[in-house]
Amino acid sequence: MAEQSRTRVQSSTAARKRKTPPENTPAEVAQRAAELLQSVISHRTEGVSAVRRTDDGWCVVVDVLELARIPDTTSLLATYEVRLDNEGELREYYRTHRYRRGAADQ
Numbered sequence: 001m002a003e004q005s006r007t008r009v010q011s012s013t014a015a016r017k018r019k020t021p022p023e024n025t026p027a028e029v030a031q032r033a034a035e036l037l038q039s040v041i042s043h044r045t046e047g048v049s050a051v052r053r054t055d056d057g058w059c060v061v062v063d064v065l066e067l068a069r070i071p072d073t074t075s076l077l078a079t080y081e082v083r084l085d086n087e088g089e090l091r092e093y094y095r096t097h098r099y100r101r102g103a104a105d106q
Contacts, residue, residue: 024058024088026051033060033082036090046077057085066098073102 024032030048038045043064050061060082067076077100082093 026053029058029084029088030060032088033058033084033090034062036084037062037064037080037082037093040090040093041080043078049079054083057083057091058088059083061096073100075101077101 030051033051034045034048041064043066046063046065048060048062050059052059062080062082064078064080065075066078069075076098078098079096080093081096083091085091
């Protein structure tokens with residue numbers, strides 16, 4: 001009898017754990033967003049400049065090399081805002097601006 005009760009408690013605990021999505025760290029979310037964006041737009045990501053938790057997931061700002069040039073300071077980069085849901089799935093992305101690597105922030 002006690003064995004059955006213990007099994008039920010373990011089963012309900014396991015069910016609760018499955019319903020709750022795993023909590024991702026900002027570093028994991030940043031890496032996932034950069035990888036997803038790179039696979040969609042086929043441009044190399046340069047880095048992540050911001051990660052923010054939102055009510056419905058995550059917002060990640062990713063810098064991308066859009067056009068490599070020589071010298072490197074004339075290469076064109078772009079900043080994209082990437083939104084992921086709570087499970088880490090891509091919801092949307094869009095380019096916020098484009099700039100030359102050698103240009104100062106405005």
